Amino acid sequence: MIQIALYGKGGIGKSTVSANLSAALADLNKRVLQVGCDPKHDSTRLLLGGAVIPTVLDYMRETPGEAQQLEALVFEGYRSTACVEAGGPKPGIGCAGRGILSSFEVLKRLGLRASSFDVVLYDVLGDVVCGGFAVPLRKEYADAVFLVTSGEYMALYAANNILRGIRNFEDTNPRVAGIIFNSRGFFAEEERVFAFSRAVGLPVLSSIPRDEVFSQAEKAGKTLAEAFPSSASAGIFRELAVYVETLEKDRSLLHPANPLGDLELEALVLGRRERVCMKPFTTAPATDEKTGTELCSLCQEKGPSAEIPSEIPETKSAGTPEEVPTQSPTPLPSRPPLYGCAFSGAATATFQVSDAATVLHGPRSCTHITADALACSFLRGGGINAGEVKQVPGLLPTDMEEEDVIFGGIEKLERKIEEALSAGWQTVFVVSTCPGGIIGDDVKRATSRVETRFPGARVIPVPVEGVLTGDFSTGLLEGYKRVADLIDPSVTPEKGLVNIIGERSFSLREEEHFRTIEGLIKKLGYGVNCRFLKGADTLSLRSFKKAEINMLACDDPETRALQAYLSDRFGLEFFELPFPVGFRESSLWVKALTARLLPGEDPSPLLEEQEELYRAGVVKYAPQLSGKRVLVVSYTEDIGWVLDTIRDLGMEIVKVGISVSFFGRGSPGLLSCEAFPVERDYTDEKRARDVRILMPDLVLSNYAPSVPEDGVHYDTIPFSPQVGFLSGLELAKRWSTLLRLPVTEGWKYDGGDES
Ligand code: SF4
Incomplete structure (x- = not known):
């Protein structure tokens, strides 16, 4: 039994090659399983008379786990070949690589055993080199890898990349069978492919010419073995099938992966011998200290260009590891350590708007931790301690699951926002986790789409994607900025009102602190207009600018950053001293505040009291x-x-x-x-x-x-x-x-x- 993987750039014809090879193997009386690992899901079409079968991922999405059956996924094709298509998300949505991983897990769970076949052939899209598409390269799947390529630069580039991927997985045993050259019929194509094969030390196992029989067979939904068994091209696949059969018994025919460097590949395929150096448009050129010669900004080598050695090594010896020059690690730029993630920070800000909901877009693991921490701090700090249990403000997680990561989570997100708006929330913030960012969910578009369906409602995306955006403080500030979108800039200040800015969100004593400060302010004849953001609601935020002055609760970097932002955006007046601690500091604070709010008034009575x-x-x-x-x-x-x-x-x-x-x-x-x-x-x-x-x-x-x-x-x-x-x-x-x-x-x- 042997498992082989055919890798190649999209559109290179690897599915046609795979199906024809499977058919030729079936003609040798081999029990063959072909698994298409390309979101296009047409790998097995020619084995199935042109039929398109349901994919593993679609099935997994539509059928509950307990009702899933292997028979619904494996179809019988030409001469009893077993055909499976992994499938994938729509282009530009979700994560196709994760889809491949999940498909393999589902097939395994449903009992598909490679050992029931003589040959298992994986037909894999080779220009996607993320971890998911590399699964068939793993030892437990592919014993041998075939590279399908034409002589085009991008096809050879993809083939070379696949060799890099194989090298990552290769242990002691070589696993590359060789190259299948699928000709596109352009000038000097063959020379290029053979030059590449020599450079990477791999044999060209088959050269498949451009042949009209392929398109005729394809029109009939058949392989050459079925439609044109006596054609010369069908003979090529028979030879290749015999080679696979030999390989099954003799693994010494396999080769190690020895990919070329990018520059070597360019030199080989494009004949480019000089490295093109780029200069950033705005940066002044660096110069060599001794000679004054301009240095290339990327390579920092002398001259306008650096020569690439014209000799391309024919083959690298398998046993000699490449020499890696010893370099000291690049020091990381000095920065404070990261705490928490921006998702958690942003949610901490938006959660505090008492009459707004926050939709947390992400898997349960992320949303549970943050939601739990916020709900607890809310209840302890404002509810239970104060003797009144208030309703916890709306936190609505989308609970992304595996299928959302594969197919994209946007539909689920839109449904969750709609749910919030239908439940009566008029303002909804949306905060995203890392997974949403990694798979590229377009949260901004989703929010504007929903907003158009709910006139009058405000759906505000906070531009964070977990730790991809930064740490807790970064997210907190982003959240604050989006909450500040609710402030009406046309409101004018009124005498006798102050705002409180930057109270700590996780402190259990904030209410107590607030009451103390509010008591002192009242004695000066002032009241609190809005707390940004403890206990704020959309109404108090809208009239935020009514306050005559803005007071800082803390003197930490987050509060100072928020102060700078609000002051820039709304031109606000700030009282610079944070909440005071202790008798001496409080006396100074009261004196300074009185001088600022009530010039000429004497604070002595308050101080004496x-x-x-x-x-x-x-x-x-x-x-x-x-x-x-x-x-x-x-x-x-x-x-x-x-x-x-x-x-x-x-x-x-x-x-x-x-x-x-x-x-x-x-x-x-x-x-x-x-x-x-x-x-x-x-x-x-x-x-x-x-x-x-x-x-x-x-x-x-x-x-x-x-x-x-x-x-x-x-x-x-x-x-x-x-x-x-x-x-x-x-x-x-x-x-x-x-x-x-x-x-x-x-x-x-x-x-x-x-x-
Ligand atoms: S860092 Fe990313 S994965 Fe971790 S909790 Fe934050 S959003 Fe979730």
């Missing part, structure tokens, strides 16, 4: 905490409010250690003039040493040590601290409880019955 509250808290907790020694360890220098709190409570800072971290934020000089030791590049070892030597009562840190700290109380510096004047009191309350507990925790006998 807050100071009174803060002092009362300090008086309450100081008795338990005064005199306690504190070691502070942090990866950020942005901890002024923590240090203020420690001092206000009469505690002693024994040292501040600043550790190295990617997440850290430096505030150069902030700690330099303080009256306690500050040590930078602080490590866990130094921390363990200081705990031993300085013997603090409390270690405050924003990360847990890698070495357990025994004999000392430990507390975290919150990642998302309470905002406003009273941030420190939250910590003071915790410390006063903590320091009253024994240093060593553990189960204690409570006086009950121990049994």
Whole structure:
């Protein structure tokens, strides 16, 4: 038994060659299975009297898994040859390569066994060189590969590419049978093909001339074996069939794959001896430092062109690996690491518009993770914590499946958008995952098509395709930009209103922070117009520009990027200080805000009121905490409010250690003039040493040590601290409880019955 694969460029005649070879093999009394692996699905037509059979992929799409049967896919052709067509999606949609993979899996699952045949012939489209089309090259499928080619450059280029693919799969055994030359009848074609065969070290097994009998047989829907058995061309296929039979017994006839380099191939086929050098239009030419000669921008070699060696190696020895010059790897451009994906980021933005739905276009694996995280954070942050369970805003996944990847997921996407609009959503965002991008689903076209069917509705595609577009932050910003499409630019500002920009989407305390800030703003006589985007709805977004000023919740890169975008696009006014943390920062914030919104007004009453509250808290907790020694360890220098709190409570800072971290934020000089030791590049070892030597009562840190700290109380510096004047009191309350507990925790006998 032998499995062979015939590869060739589309349109080269490989299906005709395959069918004629199968017929010739059948005439040798071989049990033959021919599998067409080309979306054109006409490989077996000549074996079937011109009939077109259902394809595996169509069948798989239309028939539920449990009802599928092998008999529906395998058809009997000339002299009992078994015929199968894998099929594929429409041109330009979906992923044909994935289709080939799926077809093979289906045939295997339904019980098609290669071992039931003498010869299995795969007829494969060879100019698509993605992983799917390379499946028949794998060892478990093809024992021998035949290259079908004419003398045209592109046909030889495809043949050479196939050799490259084979080399990727070749283990120790050679697997190339040779070349089948299917002539197109142009000048010097034969010389080209033979020159190629010598250069790659493969025999030309058959030369098939242009012959009228082929078109006559084709018109009759037959192979030459059936229609013109005594023609010279039919004789060529008989010889080839005998060769396959010999190959079945003698694998030593197979050859290793030795593809040519692109330039070698060009030189061989086109006779081009010089490399054409290209210069980018706008870039100034690089020059050789010594001679001043202009360098080619691509190859960075001297001169207008570089000579290609005129000698083309006849054959490369199978046993000698090509010499690869040793090069150091190209260093990656410096960039921060990627976190999450743009799909997840974009959905996080659009999800927050409470009266809009977001259609998540992708497989369950992608959409489930994101949807679950968003729903949980929504319920914990806004619903359950606030004592009222709100409806989770619309997240509608398309749940792409294998067949959508093969045939394209656009129809499913359109149906899902329609479903959202029919359910009453007037605004729908569409966010796509990597698979949608990889198979080229045209989301923008799909959204405009649906929009025309639902007058008045807004369907807004967010231009992201999973990690192909970038990381979480990239997607978040893209999502924000598309949400900003809902802002009415003609609205004019009104006195007494502010917008809040950039509240964290995953923080559980955002509502609490918002209430604190809203309370302070109210005391200045202002109200909140719109939160971009916590709890925003399309109405508040439309009137976004009513606000007199825009306030920033955070000072992180995403919020600053959003600020820059909104300010550029809508010419907005911003108050630059983010939400304050701690008494000192909050006092400065209130003073600056009053000066900005209410020039000439005195913020003292508000400040005095807050100071009174803060002092009362300090008086309450100081008795338990005064005199306690504190070691502070942090990866950020942005901890002024923590240090203020420690001092206000009469505690002693024994040292501040600043550790190295990617997440850290430096505030150069902030700690330099303080009256306690500050040590930078602080490590866990130094921390363990200081705990031993300085013997603090409390270690405050924003990360847990890698070495357990025994004999000392430990507390975290919150990642998302309470905002406003009273941030420190939250910590003071915790410390006063903590320091009253024994240093060593553990189960204690409570006086009950121990049994
Ligand atoms: S990176 Fe791509 S595959 Fe992974 S979750 Fe994001 S969209 Fe899905």
